[in-house]
Amino acid sequence: MKKFAVAAVACLSLAGMSACEKVEKTTTRVEKSTDINGVVKKSSLEMTNYAMRSALGNNPNTAAYVTITNKGNSEDQLISASCTCAATTTLHTMKMNGSVMEMAEAKDGFVIKSGETITFVPGGNHIMLENLTERPQAGQTVDVTLAFKNAGPVTLHMPVSDTPLAKAGTSGAMDHGDMKM
Ligand SMILES: [Cu+2]
Incomplete structure (x- = not known):
């Protein structure tokens, strides 16, 4: 496994005010090659933009985020995630329930096709x-382990933030804590 950690400084200017914030850019790559009867399968996953939301107030729950790109020639599947920081760690997706957007457990995990x-x-x-x-x-780093069907377990050292990914160009406008369980 190769790991890269790049620290960058992002500045933004709002209504005459200027603020600079250190943005942790995180990337982890995992690569594995298997040769079964001459059929070579290259498993190559790249994980970027991972972060965990701080534990806020008395909220017993929080969430973590990551972007996963399959750069290999075969599909893989994210089966589960684990963290010693929580009693229960599951993969959640968002689903419409009538007109309400709700979160729901993705029990089969997520299949990631080659190139996806x-x-x-x-x-x-x-x-x-x-x-x-x-x-x-905020400021701490917490380990979260992702289990992939082919690539196996991958541990990400996730930076903790009050506004995860908000400064990395991804919308952080919707707060997970406000969502209906
Ligand atoms: Cu959830």
Whole structure:
């Protein structure tokens, strides 16, 4: 597994005010090659933009996010996620229930075809961390392990933020904490 961590400084100017914030750009790659009777399968996953939302107030739950790109020549499947920081860690997706958008467990995980990218972002798919056993705070780093069918387990060192991904160009406008369980 090759790991890259790049720290960048992002500045924005709002109504005459200027603020600079350190943005952690995170990338993890995992590569595996199998040769079964001359058929070579290259498993190559790239994980970027991963982050965990801080434990806010008395909320017993939080969520974590990641973008996964399958750069290999065969499909893979994200089966599950785990974190020692929570009693229960599951993969959640968003579904319409009548006219209400609700989150629901993706029991079969997520298939990621060759060349495909799947995103876990605030307001969309997310890694649900329920009944926190720790209270992750902004600035900390918490390990989350993703289990893939072919690539196996991959541990991401997730930076914790009060506004995860908001500064990385992804919309953080929809707060997971406001969602209907
Ligand atoms: Cu959820």
